[in-house]
Amino acid sequence: MISVTAQANSASASKPNLLDLDRQGLEAFFADIGEKTFRASQVVKWIHQKGVTDFQQMTNISQALRDHLQASTVIHMPEVVYDATSSDGTRKWLLQLDDGNRIESVYIPEDDRGTLCVSSQVGCALDCSFCSTGRRGFNRNLSTAEIIAQVWLATRLIDEEKKPGRKVTNVVLMGMGEPLLNFDNVVRAVRLMMDDFAYGLSKRRVTVSTAGVVPAIDRLGDLLDMRLAVSLHATDDALRDSLVPLNRKYPLRELMAACRRFIDKQSARSRITFEYVLLDGVNDSEQHAKQLVQLTKGIPTLVNLIPFNPFAGSGYSTSPRKRVQRFYEVLAEAGINTVVRRTRGDDIDAACGQLVGMIEDKSRRHRRFEEPRIGMQT
Numbered sequence: 001m002i003s004v005t006a007q008a009n010s011a012s013a014s015k016p017n018l019l020d021l022d023r024q025g026l027e028a029f030f031a032d033i034g035e036k037t038f039r040a041s042q043v044v045k046w047i048h049q050k051g052v053t054d055f056q057q058m059t060n061i062s063q064a065l066r067d068h069l070q071a072s073t074v075i076h077m078p079e080v081v082y083d084a085t086s087s088d089g090t091r092k093w094l095l096q097l098d099d100g101n102r103i104e105s106v107y108i109p110e111d112d113r114g115t116l117c118v119s120s121q122v123g124c125a126l127d128c129s130f131c132s133t134g135r136r137g138f139n140r141n142l143s144t145a146e147i148i149a150q151v152w153l154a155t156r157l158i159d160e161e162k163k164p165g166r167k168v169t170n171v172v173l174m175g176m177g178e179p180l181l182n183f184d185n186v187v188r189a190v191r192l193m194m195d196d197f198a199y200g201l202s203k204r205r206v207t208v209s210t211a212g213v214v215p216a217i218d219r220l221g222d223l224l225d226m227r228l229a230v231s232l233h234a235t236d237d238a239l240r241d242s243l244v245p246l247n248r249k250y251p252l253r254e255l256m257a258a259c260r261r262f263i264d265k266q267s268a269r270s271r272i273t274f275e276y277v278l279l280d281g282v283n284d285s286e287q288h289a290k291q292l293v294q295l296t297k298g299i300p301t302l303v304n305l306i307p308f309n310p311f312a313g314s315g316y317s318t319s320p321r322k323r324v325q326r327f328y329e330v331l332a333e334a335g336i337n338t339v340v341r342r343t344r345g346d347d348i349d350a351a352c353g354q355l356v357g358m359i360e361d362k363s364r365r366h367r368r369f370e371e372p373r374i375g376m377q378t
């Protein structure tokens with residue numbers, strides 16, 4: 001095992017955590033202490049590319065600067081408190097933060113890639129009716145360090161498996177939380193994911209998924225060239241109001257207009273992924289599929305159909321296979337790129353909407369402290 005916990009335990013709350021800084025931030029940090037700004041690229045490389053968290057191993061940095069960094073800063077990660085691999089190869093980690101909150105990250109291997117699903121908040125405030133994360137309330141935003149540490153840890157822990165082909169090639173911010181309600185920390189973390197001195201993921205391999213925070217979609221488009229996924233789930237406002245309450249604030253017409261503006265700002269060949277959870281008898285008719293075709297007209301689109309992952313007390317059930325097939329066909333016949341997401345990691349509760357961590361709910365909705373469901377077989 002890599003020894004991040006020793007480092008973590010000795011961290012002091014008052015010292016800056018270098019994981020909170022992207023390269024721009026580190027440049028400012030070094031400028032402040034009278035150092036050359038190229039130190040930022042060196043340190044980013046040591047930490048994120050080489051996985052080195054011991055300053056004394058950063059050999060292209062002078063001894064004096066190493067000592068200074070060691071004395072005045074930390075490189076501090078959450079602690080891995082649970083690590084399980086599903087029978088289908090999906091791997092899930094439960095990470096404990098300094099304040100005792102717990103978050104989850106999931107690694108999903110496929111033939112041609114390995115996708116890491118990253119959390120952006122402890123819990124979620126949006127309360128989408130079909131999502132078990134949302135049902136458990138909201139506690140706080142994750143720091144940039146807590147977001148990028150998920151990538152740092154997964155990269156190293158997957159590497160340790162020494163299995164050919166298993167590596168993090170894609171990152172999706174589709175874990176716990178609404179990334180666009182934690183805008184600045186998410187943007188800094190995404191910059192690191194895409195930085196050639198850090199993880200060097202291309203703009204097609206980093207995806208932010210949002211329930212539709214319209215002003216933040218605009219700001220994101222201004223700042224970054226990257227993938228956007230929008231959790232649509234309904235094609236009219238009345239239904240979407242009930243599934244995704246955020247729709248009352250930013251209704252479909254505004255959301256789709258924001259998607260168009262986002263695409264216009266991106267480099268060529270960009271497209272938006274629309275996620276659509278199929279709920280039996282709620283949003284899964286042929287008529288709904290046809291409306292989806294109309295709604296996405298003129299937007300380069302990939303539709304991601306997600307079979308609902310049921311959980312106790314949700315009040316919804318999964319659409320029958322035949323209806324999923326019909327929904328898919330309507331979209332495909334209209335020339336829309338469509339994929340049906342396979343449910344992965346079911347046996348370790350790693351599937352969509354099942355990332356519940358352990359949340360001390362700060363919203364008024366629920367006041368309770370939940371144990372994670374970690375019963376599993378590997």
Ligand code: SAH
Pocket residue numbers: 128130131132173174175176177178179209210211229230231275276277306307308309310352353354
């Ligand atoms: N808040 C962001 C990202 C987190 S949710 C967003 O809404 O996009 C990641 C995806 O999982 C979303 O599309 C969400 O709607 C979906 N999801 C949530 N609960 C689900 C469930 N029970 N079954 C299937 N998908 C679910």
